[in-house]
Amino acid sequence: MAGDSRHSDRAERAAVAALADSFVAGLCDWIRIPGIGVDPAHRGDVRRSAEWLADELRRDGWPQVEIWDDGPALPAVFACWPANDPDAPTVVVYGHHDVQPVDPLDRWEHPPFEPVISEDEIRGRGASDDKGQVAMHLLAVKAHLAATNQNAPSVTLKLFVEGEEESGSPHLRKLLDDHENQLACDLVVFTDTALHERDAPTVNTGQRGVLGAEITFDGGTDDVHSGRAGGAIPNPATALAKLVAALHDDDHRIRLEGFYDDVREPSAQEREDYAALPFDEQDWLKRNGGGAQVTLGEPGYSTFERLWVRPTAEVNGISAGYTGPGFKTIIPARAVAKISFRLVPDQHPDKVKLQLERFVAEHTPDGITASVAIRGEGVPPYAISPDDPANAAVHEAMKLAFDQHVRFARAGGSGPAAVLQQRLGVPLVYLGATLPDDRVHAPNERVVVPLLLKGAEAAAHLWRMLAQAEIAKRLSR
Numbered sequence: 088m089a090g091d092s093r094h095s096d097r098a099e100r101a102a103v104a105a106l107a108d109s110f111v112a113g114l115c116d117w118i119r120i121p122g123i124g125v126d127p128a129h130r131g132d133v134r135r136s137a138e139w140l141a142d143e144l145r146r147d148g149w150p151q152v153e154i155w156d157d158g159p160a161l162p163a164v165f166a167c168w169p170a171n172d173p174d175a176p177t178v179v180v181y182g183h184h185d186v187q188p189v190d191p192l193d194r195w196e197h198p199p200f201e202p203v204i205s206e207d208e209i210r211g212r213g214a215s216d217d218k219g220q221v222a223m224h225l226l227a228v229k230a231h232l233a234a235t236n237q238n239a240p241s242v243t244l245k246l247f248v249e250g251e252e253e254s255g256s257p258h259l260r261k262l263l264d265d266h267e268n269q270l271a272c273d274l275v276v277f278t279d280t281a282l283h284e285r286d287a288p289t290v291n292t293g294q295r296g297v298l299g300a301e302i303t304f305d306g307g308t309d310d311v312h313s314g315r316a317g318g319a320i321p322n323p324a325t326a327l328a329k330l331v332a333a334l335h336d337d338d339h340r341i342r343l344e345g346f347y348d349d350v351r352e353p354s355a356q357e358r359e360d361y362a363a364l365p366f367d368e369q370d371w372l373k374r375n376g377g378g379a380q381v382t383l384g385e386p387g388y389s390t391f392e393r394l395w396v397r398p399t400a401e402v403n404g405i406s407a408g409y410t411g412p413g414f415k416t417i418i419p420a421r422a423v424a425k426i427s428f429r430l431v432p433d434q435h436p437d438k439v440k441l442q443l444e445r446f447v448a449e450h451t452p453d454g455i456t457a458s459v460a461i462r463g464e465g466v467p468p469y470a471i472s473p474d475d476p477a478n479a480a481v482h483e484a485m486k487l488a489f490d491q492h493v494r495f496a497r498a499g500g501s502g503p504a505a506v507l508q509q510r511l512g513v514p515l516v517y518l519g520a521t522l523p524d525d526r527v528h529a530p531n532e533r534v535v536v537p538l539l540l541k542g543a544e545a546a547a548h549l550w551r552m553l554a555q556a557e558i559a560k561r562l563s564r
Contacts, residue, residue: 098233098235103227103230103544107540114222115204115211117136117143117184117222124251125253125254133161141153141154144164148168151165151167158261164184164246164248165245167246169239179246180275181279181507182224183249183251184217184250185251195531199530205533207537208533208534208535210531210532210533212532216279216527220278220521220539220542221248223543227546231547234547244550252279256506263507270511271511273562275508276481276516276546276549277515277517281522282519284365284522285535287365288485288491290473290493290494292495293470295430295497296436296469296501298461298462299465301424301460302459304323304422304457306323306456307320309420310417311417311418311420316418321455322419323422326451327405327423327424331424334402334426338386339386341398346398347398349438353392360495360496366390374523396431400426400428401428402425402426403425405422405423406422406423430467430468431470436465440465466502466505469508469515471516473495483548485545487544488545520545522538
């Protein structure tokens with residue numbers, strides 16, 4: 088697969104190093120644009136962010152660059168650079184340029200949109216999620232061209248950078264349908280993903296899906312005095328608490344009928360890799376547990392397996408009655424619980440929705456009216472086999488760039504990978520180089536520059552590898 092890897096290893100690495108300073112300066116310029124997609128007050132900034140990217144791509148020599156803003160979606164950027172070989176595979180690189188809000192502002196050590204370079208880090212909103220990784224791929228293309236002495240990539244490259252990922256990609260399906268021909272490809276490379284640790288690089292092979300629901304129990308039209316009616320009418324808060332308590336059994340398994348029927352177990356290779364990854368429970372809790380004192384979950388599965396390949400049902404919030412200072416002795420008329428499910432292959436949000444509705448119906452007592460509201464369409468889970476030829480190429484490219492063994496992992500969170508894969512009808516692989524503790528979505532977001540440079544080198548290797556005859560033939564539609 089990498090017969091010329093020794094020469095190319097030196098060439099790609101040297102090309103990345105030569106471009107590193109301009110890469111950092113450009114990324115800092117982009118971070119200064121506060122493209123907060125979820126805030127209507129920043130819609131103009133999202134547009135400016137898209138324009139910055141489009142201008143950068145044109146300066147880099149991409150022959151086709153477009154801003155897609157002709158529908159309800161916030162501006163997305165599309166670019167295409169055809170390979171000289173018309174039979175070369177076509178690859179779409181996916182990312183996003185919108186960023187999260189910065190609240191709470193008083194927790195930032197510096198203004199969030201005034202990037203700070205500290206030792207080997209860039210700190211600022213969007214540095215990691217996802218401007219840093221999109222910029223990483225722009226650097227990779229320049230390094231690939233310099234290393235191969237070509238005027239076009241070895242594969243036809245298409246870049247698709249949406250502006251609504253932080254809003255849940257509400258218009259992604261429409262964008263993909265409206266631009267189906269322009270996005271036609273043989274492979275998707277998903278770049279909004281992280282390594283396991285700085286000294287333990289990994290190739291991600293999947294993400295969990297998610298389904299959000301709001302369960303409402305109504306017992307009447309008005310709150311009533313608990314002395315005058317307590318003990319004589321149903322209490323929606325008590326009834327809903329019983330339903331929530333019934334969600335899991337004593338082994339932390341979810342009690343929706345049929346919930347585990349479609350759960351696909353990870354391969355032996357994946358479980359072996361998960362077990363080999365460094366893990367210190369107290370350190371992990373300190374960095375990820377929000378003050379929790381112990382790990383907890385299904386027996387027979389490690390913490391990583393519980394996070395990556397097992398489904399969950401989590402209560403995100405419960406509200407009922409009076410919760411202010413002092414007491415107000417009432418029976419509330421309404422109680423509400425917000426619940427989210429993380430799903431794994433081969434579960435589907437539509438099927439879990441029906442399972443939840445049956446569960447709620449079975450746990451609704453007389454005198455209570457129940458309703459279940461589903462948030463959006465839900466996000467399906469996605470996973471690709473570590474043995475897939477494109478995934479094997481990513482793995483080899485990462486090994487060349489990081490100069491060490493690279494293992495497989497998955498992501499516990501969710502994203503639009505399954506939507507992209509299903510709509511475009513081709514395999515999807517992951518290539519990213521950020522860290523789980525980059526404080527994305529939180530104050531003081533950062534990215535580690537040397538990791539982005541290694542990620543750019545890996546992508547530069549990948550474009551050469553995917554054009555090799557054996558892989559190109561297997562990718563060809």
